[in-house]
Each structure stands twice: as structure tokens, then as C-alpha cells.
Amino acid sequence: MDIKEKDSRYIANTYARFPITLKEGKGSLVYDDKGAQYIDLGTGIAVNTFGYCDSLWVAAVTNQLNALQHSSNLYYSEPCVRLAELLCERTGMEKVFFSNSGAEANECAIKVARKYAAEKKGSDCYKIVTLKNSFHGRTITTLAATGQDVFHKDFLPLTEGFIYCEANNSQQLRKIAETENIAAIMFECVQGEGGVLPLDQEFINTIFEISENYGILTIADEVQTGNGRTGELYSYMHYGVKPDIVSTAKGLAGGLPLGATMLGERVKDVLTPSSHGSTFGGNPVACAGALNILSRIDQKLLSQVREKSNYIIEKLSAAKGVKSVSGMGLMLGIETEKDASEVISQCQKQGVLVIKAKNKVRLLPALNIPFDLLEKAVNVIIDALE
Template identity: 30%
Template sequence: MSTEHLMGVYNRAPLEVDRGKGARLWSTDGTEYLDCVAGISTNGLGHAHPVLVEAVKTQAEKLWHVSNIFRIPGQEALADELCANSFADVVFFTNSGTEAVECALKTARKHHVANGQPERIDIYGFDGSFHGRTYGAINAAANPSYTEGFGPPMEGFHQLKWGDHDAIKAAIAQPTTAAIIVEPVQGEGGCRAMPEHCLRGLRELCDQYGVLIIFDEVQCGMGRTGKLWAHEWAGMAPDIMAVAKALGGGFPIGACLATTNAAKGMVVGVHGSTFGGNPLAMAVGLAAFTTINTPAILDNVNAIAGYLKQQLVGLQERFPDVIADVRGKGLLVGVKLIPNNREFMATARDTQQLLIAGGGDNCVRMLPPLNLTLEEAQEAIRRFEGACEAVRAKAAA
């Protein structure tokens, strides 16, 4: 086998994965790795979790797919859980996070049409953000590496500088502004968490000017920060939210959550999906959600996150020539490096630890399963320390 017939859009690591269990992965040559990527914050319960495996098996023997022209009981059950445990009143199910973002963008604009203000089309995002790979999503983030070569920018999308409060206030006050889209904790942008007082201030401004807030919690939601939703730390809520990744525990599923008011323009015929909300995805999503949304898992996230941060700060003191900063929230951990982050990742693979790069800020991310044990966290630190030592030795050679 080779990659010659695969479209060359991925810079793949030289690692062929064969199987996984919990926080472990094994390559086809039998090498065991500690997985601190978790499918980029997706395998929230690790690999082959028995509850999810059973959900797939049971539903696969009953029904995989049926058109959305029929009622799908699994959709109703999972939507009930999501709404009962969030700000939302309604849910639209998708196959991915980027589709959930696309639905959120359309929902925001349709809201203003329904209010008799069709001129409100402008959506403001932030530098360093990542919202997925559909055309609307890449324009919302406007990262040049994702938008260049795909024609002119899409009308109505604008970017703000992270922390530029005057520009944020001016944007929200514009009569053509429809929504602000933000990740409460950025992933690709270097694990930057928006300060809680800034989130609360954003809510107040948007309420003042009739602008909607969209939260992209595709990566930082579903327990990743130690609460079910990352924005809960700020004691406020958005109007619309995109979630995915850990919602399916590795199975493709996403969801756009909204208040009844925000979704008032989403009437019959304005949006849809062939596979979104299929019975198989709903069965796995319901199993993943009810397993993650428990005190045991969320308490574990906070305990393990506290340990990892303490230890990584200690490593920063020992390796100031390697580690510049430790950031993030919960188990969305970012380590800003001095050496090249991708070279560091390759070194970490040599110590059988998998890490993921953190975008343009030269970070690596640690995104382990939410049920990582203390012993596994200790092992992760030992392996990270080994990578630091190896990088230092290489620089001195």
C-alpha cells in the first residue's frame, strides 16, 4: 500500500496506526504510544471505550441511516440532553464541527432577516481562530494559509485582533453587524483562553446592540476545560454554539445549538443534511455525552489538568531554552516552545508520545482523553521531559 492515490493535502507523520485502547495507540510495527492528541480533542473517552463500542454494535444491528424526512428518536433524545444541559432550546445535528459552524453562521444571518433587518450580515471573528474548512468557515477565521487560492474573500466576514477592545466595541456597534464568533479557548491559535471578564463584557455589548454571540466549542467544549462547556467558567452563555469532536467520542457527529430566539429564522427548507443526525451517530453521541457529562469525568479533568500544569511549569523552569510558556485551560494544554514545534513533535514521537502542533504561535498541544489516569499523566510528563532533554542535547551538539 502507498499514499500515491490520496489527495496530497496532509503532511502526515511517518506513523501507521493499527489499533488503540484507552490512551494507548499501537502502530503496525507493534510500537506502543501514549496518545496525547486524542484525534485532536475528539476521542474524549480514549480509544475503544466499552460504552461506545457497545452503542455502535447495538445500533448497527438495528438501523444505520434513514432520511430526515422521518422522525429519528435518537435525535430527539440527544437534543433533549444537550438542551437540558446548556443554554440552548433547539439543536441541528451535523456530521462535523465545520458543518456545525456553517449552520451557526446561517442561523445568525437568518435571525436578522426574520427580525426585518436583512442588512445585518457582517460576522466578526478573531485572529488566530480556526472554525473548520468549509468556505464559510475559512472566511470566518480568515487564516491566509487556508483562504489563499480560493478566490476573493466572502462578503460580510471580518477579523478582529485578540484583545483589541476598542475595535471590538466599534464592530459590535455597527448597524450591519450580525454576530461575533469566538472560541472561548483557541486551539489552532496557540491555546489562548479569552479572559472570563472579556467574555462577560462581550455578552453585555452584544445585548446592547442586538448582536448575536456564536461560540465555537468544537474543540474546547464537551468537558475539555473541566466544565461541560468552556463558557461556563465565565458565568454567561452565547446565543448559538457549535460543538462536535468529543460529542461522538471519535464517531463523526456535530451539532449547532441555539436559543429559540436566535433560531427564529431557521424554518422548514432553509437548511438540511443527508447524513446529519443519522441513527448510528445519535446512538454513539448519546452514549458519549451521558458518559462525559458526569462528576467523575469532569472532576478528573480538573485534577489531571492541575497536575499537568504544575509539572509543565516545573519543566519550564528547568528548560527555559525549550519552553517559553504554559497556557490553555483544563486538558486543552498549550506549551509555547523556543525550538520549532514540529521538530519537537517528531522528537516526542521518538519517546513514544504523540503531540499536536498549535498553529502559528509555535505551540504544541496536549489533548489527552478526559479519563486519563494520574499514572498516565505522570508518564506523559516523563516523556515530555525526555523530549526536552533530547532537544536540548541536539541544540548543543
């Protein structure tokens, strides 16, 4: 049996994989098992922040791997403390809880919001408003938070207490806040899996105005948008607001599993001994990787992300076969006249990897993708659109 046959024989059937077996990579180039080269604009779904096997990141991770691979949270450990300090310094948040994935980072955010609201307002204040078309993860509770029925249908009943508001509908959000007992509002500034759709400034303003007026917590899900992806360190920073809770994962450790739930002033002391925990959370190897990544996402890199973004938007908006381009920074969605899957498959044949979000072609290149590779890849996409 070859890899594809063994995959379908032994791996649970949850993924519709592309017909490519990736073997090795360096920077924004990746090679399959037959030696074919691809320019990667998907980065393992916004995970490989500096591409494949970036030398500085590999050195940081292997140094830690040679020193101590895991210690559990029964002992103090330097990499996770240094990472928490850096995250707090860069965001103005106060404390961090580490986990291993986006879903877990959101699960923690939800637990913090419920505990805070129960202590402040009583145990019947537990509802969380999330947005229609959002995506927050695949555990039973983060599925419940996800405002898309298509993900819910086989797993009912889900955790109760989520109310779904239409994105960018301030009037509906105000009505919910007036009539329901709300603990928190949770949102992605750019809905990623929902089709790369940024929220309006006016709607974000309404979320924070309601938060202020009703003492409702704000939770920014920065799992996909975080860690430089949108051209700011975290996407909420584009909007001039400061959430109470920020969850992130994906690109944080540059290719290793790590989730972080950052807690602001109002909620920094909500978690108490044994109220939450994780065996692997804050793993020293993942944290060493994240320290390397985060310390390199500086203003210079962020402005390069914005420049590359402007280049892609300009080129693709003017291309034949493009209906629209949405998103921010290096998180972009292209609405195409042709079926998106056809465009993706055509790009693969021409040596460029792009992925899908709803009916769009989604681009999530490495933040440091060299300009010549980006230019080459964009030209391949343009050819595939016709």
C-alpha cells in the same frame, strides 16, 4: 507499494502526516503497524473523548449499528431526539440542528445568524465579527469566518460579510459595533488551532455587553473546546455567560462524525422547513455514540479533567525548556525553547503522541486517561524538551 507510498499515490496531498501508521488502540494506548505502543495525548485532534475503542462506547455504537444504521431525516428517529434533549438539558439551549463536522455546525450557526438578523433588522444586517487568529473550518464560508489570511489566499473570493477583530481587544470590538451593522459575534473561548489561547474574562464580558446593547447574536464555536475538553461541559461555562448559538463536533460522538448547532431562546425558531438540512446529519449510530459520551461527562469526570490539567500545568511550567503553558482543562499548549516539531518527533520515538498548534506542542489527551499513563507521558515530554 507500502501504505505510505500508496497514500502519496492515491490520496490528495492535503496532509503532512507523521511517519506512523496507526493500526489499533484501547483507551489511551495505541499501536502502529509494527506493534510499537504509544501513549496518545492527541485523541485524533480532540475527537476520541474516552480514548480508543472504549468498551461502553463500542457497545452503544454496535447496538445501534445492529438495529438501524441510517434512516435519513425523512423519518423520526430516537437516538437523535434523545441526544438533542440531553444537549438542551445540559446547556439550557432550546433546539439542536445536527450535521457531520465542525465546519458544518458553524455553517449552520452562520446561516441562523443571517436569517435572524435579516428578519429582525433587515437584509443589510448580515455582517459577522470573528476574531483574528481564529479557526472555524474549511468550507468557503467558514474559511471566510476564520481570521487567518494564510488559509484564505488560494481561495478568493470568499463569502463576504466577515469583520475580524483582535482577540481580547475590547476597544476595537466596541468601535466595530458602533460603526458597522452587525448580525453576530463568533468566537472560540480558547483558540485551538490559533495556538491554544484562552480569551480574557473582560473581553468575553464586552462581547456579551455589546450583544445586549445592540441586539447582536453571540455564537460560541465549541467544536474543539466542547464536550468536557476544558474542564466544563462547554468552555463558555467557565465565563458565566450564555451564548445564543453554540456549535460543537469533534469529541461529541467520541470518534464518529457528528456536528451539532445548539440554538438558544432568541433563535430557536429561525430555521423553518427546508431552510437547512443534511442527509447524514443526526445519523443514529453517531448519535448513539454521542449519547453514551455525553451521559458520562458528569461533574466527577469534569473535576478529574481539571485535576489532571493542574498536574500537567504544574509539571510542565516548572520543566526546563518550557517558555509557557497555555489553555484550559485537557486542551493545553506548551511553548518550547526547542522547535515544537523536534519535541513532537522526540516524543514519538519515546512512545508518546502529541500534536502541534502554531509554534506550540499541543496536548489533547482522552478525558479519562489513567493517571499513571499521564504521568509517564509527561515525563517523556519533559525529557524531550531538553
